[in-house]
Amino acid sequence: MELLEKTAVEQHKALVNKEVSAVELTKASIERIEKLDKTLGAFNSVTCDMALETAKKVDEKISKGETIPMLAGIPTALKDNMNAIGTKTTCSSKILENFVSPYDATITTKLKENLVPILGKTNLDEFAMGSSNENSAFKIVRNPYNLNKVPGGSSGGSAASVSSSEVTLSLGSDTGGSIRLPASFCGIYGFKPTYGRVSRYGLVAFASSLDQIGPFGKCVEDITYLYEAIAGHDTKDSTSLDMEVGNISGNLKKDIKGLKIGVIKELMTEGVADDVKASVENAVKTYEKMGAVIKEISLPLLKHSIGVYYIVATAEASSNLARFDGVRYGYRAQNCENLLEMYCKSRAEGFGPEVKRRIMLGTYALSSGYYDAYYKKAQQLRRLIADDFVKAFKEVDIMVSPTCPTTAFDLNSKANNPLEMYLTDIATISSNLVGAPALSMPIGFDKEKMPIGLQIIAKNLDEATLLQSAYALEQELNVYNSRPEL
Ligand code: GLN
Numbered sequence: 001m002e003l004l005e006k007t008a009v010e011q012h013k014a015l016v017n018k019e020v021s022a023v024e025l026t027k028a029s030i031e032r033i034e035k036l037d038k039t040l041g042a043f044n045s046v047t048c049d050m051a052l053e054t055a056k057k058v059d060e061k062i063s064k065g066e067t068i069p070m071l072a073g074i075p076t077a078l079k080d081n082m083n084a085i086g087t088k089t090t091c092s093s094k095i096l097e098n099f100v101s102p103y104d105a106t107i108t109t110k111l112k113e114n115l116v117p118i119l120g121k122t123n124l125d126e127f128a129m130g131s132s133n134e135n136s137a138f139k140i141v142r143n144p145y146n147l148n149k150v151p152g153g154s155s156g157g158s159a160a161s162v163s164s165s166e167v168t169l170s171l172g173s174d175t176g177g178s179i180r181l182p183a184s185f186c187g188i189y190g191f192k193p194t195y196g197r198v199s200r201y202g203l204v205a206f207a208s209s210l211d212q213i214g215p216f217g218k219c220v221e222d223i224t225y226l227y228e229a230i231a232g233h234d235t236k237d238s239t240s241l242d243m244e245v246g247n248i249s250g251n252l253k254k255d256i257k258g259l260k261i262g263v264i265k266e267l268m269t270e271g272v273a274d275d276v277k278a279s280v281e282n283a284v285k286t287y288e289k290m291g292a293v294i295k296e297i298s299l300p301l302l303k304h305s306i307g308v309y310y311i312v313a314t315a316e317a318s319s320n321l322a323r324f325d326g327v328r329y330g331y332r333a334q335n336c337e338n339l340l341e342m343y344c345k346s347r348a349e350g351f352g353p354e355v356k357r358r359i360m361l362g363t364y365a366l367s368s369g370y371y372d373a374y375y376k377k378a379q380q381l382r383r384l385i386a387d388d389f390v391k392a393f394k395e396v397d398i399m400v401s402p403t404c405p406t407t408a409f410d411l412n413s414k415a416n417n418p419l420e421m422y423l424t425d426i427a428t429i430s431s432n433l434v435g436a437p438a439l440s441m442p443i444g445f446d447k448e449k450m451p452i453g454l455q456i457i458a459k460n461l462d463e464a465t466l467l468q469s470a471y472a473l474e475q476e477l478n479v480y481n482s483r484p485e486l
Contacts, residue, residue, distance in 0.1 A: 004028055004165045008074045008222040011168060015062065015073050022058035022073030026051050026117050029075035033119065033166045039147065040164060041139045042157040043120045044080045045088050051075070051117035058115050070225045070249075072115035077170040079158050080121035081128055082213070083202040084108040091204050092136035093126045095350030096330045105202020106237065107171060107213055107230045114229050119167050122157030126352045127321065128178055128206045130154050131424045134415045135354045142411070143185060145450055149408040152182030155216070159186040162216045169217050169226050173203055175210045176309050177403075177428025180440035183216055184403035184453025187442045187480070189470070190216045191223045194460050195435030196241035198227075199234030207316035208239070210309075210432040218480055220441070220471040224249045227463070241461075248464050256472045259465075261287055262297030262396035267427050272405045275446035280402050283443045283454050286476050287469075295396055299388045304381050305430040306422055311365045311378035312433070317355075318362030324350065357418065386434040393459045398469050401427050403440040403453035427455055437463050441470050442479045 003011070003020060014020050030048050037043050058073035078084060081091045083101035085108075090096045104112070111118060125135035133141040133156025141156040143149040144164035151160040155172030159182030162170050172179040174192035183190025191214045198213040205211060215226035228249055233242040263284055268277060288294050326332040326346025333345030351359070365374040392399060404424055414421045431438040437460070440453040454473075458466035474480075 002165070004032055004168070006168070007219045008071060008168050008217060008225065009219070011074055012070055015058070016068070018062065022055035022062070022117070023052060025073060026055040026075055026119070029119055029167055036164055036166055039142065040144060040160050040166070041141045042122055042161040042164070042166060043077070044090055044092060044123050044138060044157070046120040047087055047118055050087070051119045054112070054115055054117040061115070069114040071169070071229055074116060074169055075119050075167040076111065076116045077119050077122045077158060077161050077167045078108065079124055079155050079170070079172050081124060081173060081204040082107060082171065084118060084121070087121055089121065089204065091127045092124045092138055093350065093352065093355070094137045094331055095324050095346070099330045103202065106199035106234045108202060110230050116229070122155070122161055122170060124157055125154035126355050127204070127317070128154040128173055128175060129317070129354050129358055131177070131181055131421050132409070132414065133157065134411065135352060137352050140411065143408050145187060146408070146448070148411055149450065150185065150411055152185035152408060154178040156182050158216050159183055159188060159190065162186070162218065163188050169215060169222060171213055171226070171230070172216055173206070173211055173213050174432065175206050175313060176432050177425045179214045179216065180403050180428050180438060180453070180455060181424065183440040185408035185451065187451030188216055188218055189220060189223045189439065189441050190214065191227060191439040192431065192437065193227060193231060193463055194241070194437045196239050197231045197245070197437075197463070199237040199240045201234055201236035205320040207313040208320065209316060210313060212432070220467055220474050221249065221252065223439070224252060224467050243461070246464060248467055251464060252468055252471045254468045256287070256469055257291035259292040259398070259469060260295060260396040261292050261469075262295050262392055262399040264302070264399050264401040265296050265298045266300070266302045267401035272402055273407065273446065276402045276405060276407065276452050279444035279452040280400070280454055283473060283477065284400065286473060290472060290476065297392050297396055297399055299392060299430065301381065301385045301388050302430055305385060305433060306426060308378045308381045308385065308433060309425070309429045310361065310422060311374050312382065314358045314362030315365045315375050316362070318359045318366065321355070321359055326350070354418070382433050385430055389430070389434045389436060397458070397465055399457045401455050403427055403455040407446045407448070407450035407452055431457050434460070436460050437466050439466060439470055441474060443473070443477055444479060
């Protein structure tokens with residue numbers, strides 16, 4: 001197998017055994033990006049010098065016989081809404097097109113401490129708002145499995161870059177499914193930790209009560225190591241949890257006999273594509289064979305999650321995005337007569353249509369006279385959805401469902417129908433509303449050879465069980481290694 005197609009764990013071994021140097025690995029990654037990315041569109045910017053500098057440090061350590069961290073030298077990309085000093089952080093928006101980060105996000109600092117070469121910043125839906133990556137102000141991202149299909153969004157570039165082996169690992173952000181959906185569509189692993197596990201200092205905020213950063217990779221071990229590298233308390237993020245992350249990678253191989261698994265009833269009914277349903281059923285049967293106990297579980301309020309989300313998320317976005325006013329950051333409209341005109345024109349010219357739609361929806365939901373009817377009601381329902389989760393987790397250890405009712409759809413097929421686009425997130429949104437950790441893993445392919453993802457959700461803070469159960473299933477199904485030729 002080609003070196004770049006290997007997992008991070010395998011590449012680590014190759015580095016330590018001196019089969020390849022970190023500089024060679026980084027150069028190979030840069031070459032592959034140069035070769036593929038004109039077509040894929042996964043990267044907004046490539047940071048060769050920064051990556052090579054880090055790779056050199058790794059090689060120095062290896063040549064001195066020093067031990068290196070697990071992810072040292074492994075080619076990695078950041079979603080372009082995460083700050084890394086001296087790089088452009090555009091959020092795929094015109095309003096930040098020329099914004100250069102004056103500081104590092106905490107995840108960036110942690111990656112640097114682990115000597116992880118950062119290869120560049122990946123394309124996304126503008127300000128992480130979208131499910132197909134078609135809302136980027138710069139360019140679309142194509143799905144590596146079929147270039148006429150979407151990669152999923154909003155972290156489409158992060159998913160496509162790993163799926164196509166341009167890089168081995170990447171980070172995304174997940175507010176309503178933006179890690180899990182593209183992971184599912186691109187046939188890789190994507191993991192949203194419990195709300196508060198990973199510091200968001202230096203992540204450009206979309207909806208602060210929902211946003212969480214998490215890893216993409218080619219196997220469960222890889223996403224676990226990357227999670228461990230970035231998780232933990234951070235005084236710079238007031239929502240960061242001051243709790244032990246624990247040794248999850250060391251306990252991945254735990255036997256799952258007796259594990260209680262709930263299949264979410266509401267996500268296995270109408271609207272789920274036949275191939276997707278069959279693959280999920282096969283995964284559930286595989287679990288049963290391994291000794292897990294399967295149960296149907298109901299989340300009766302799940303049907304309201306999209307409605308709740310599009311009020312809470314847009315309300316928070318409308319206030320988070322108020323800072324982009326042409327004064328402090330980014331784009332400023334020219335030839336304005338006065339301050340108000342400058343605000344209005346800068347925002348009108350700088351933001352794309354989906355972002356404007358969200359700002360207007362959110363401002364409306366928060367406005368006096370409507371606040372109780374929309375925002376307050378949404379928060380109440382959010383509480384009740386959380387109660388449903390608590391009830392369900394009294395009966396089971398993890399819950400499973402399709403990550404999305406369908407596989408990746410054709411480019412342009414939903415771009416003009418926001419409501420239909422919003423519905424793709426039906427399975428993923430509720431974990432954000434309640435803060436629960438959840439992941440998507442590849443479990444098969446449909447008739448068109450497009451990847452199918454299984455979503456696994458665990459109790460808040462129980463990343464250990466989540467990743468153990470994904471690991472156990474991965475060993476049985478071994479889907480990633482049987483993927484069709486790209
Ligand atoms: N697709 C959802 C949205 O458009 C989720 C986005 C996300 O998780 N960042 O808001």
